[in-house]
Amino acid sequence: AHNYEGALVALLARGRRRLPIVYHAHNVLRDELPTYLAATALRWLAGVVGSGLDRLLPPRVERVIALSEEMAAD
DSSP states (O other): OBHHHHHHHHHHHHTTSOOOOEEEEOOOHHHHGGGGOOSHHHHHHHHHHHHHHHHHSGGGSSEEEESSHHHHHO
């Protein structure tokens, strides 16, 4: 599954079956989501939402491939 969108689609498609999913992480949403917004308050909120998704999604798949040691530590 490539990036968050791919992982979400794979998780939805898998349903209750125990098919293994390998997630290719090339970014963290904590850093990416705020870049799409201009207002400071919204950037802060986007960072909070991104952090939540960063903690929620990767543990739901069987393997994660990270592009950097820093990303793997997150």
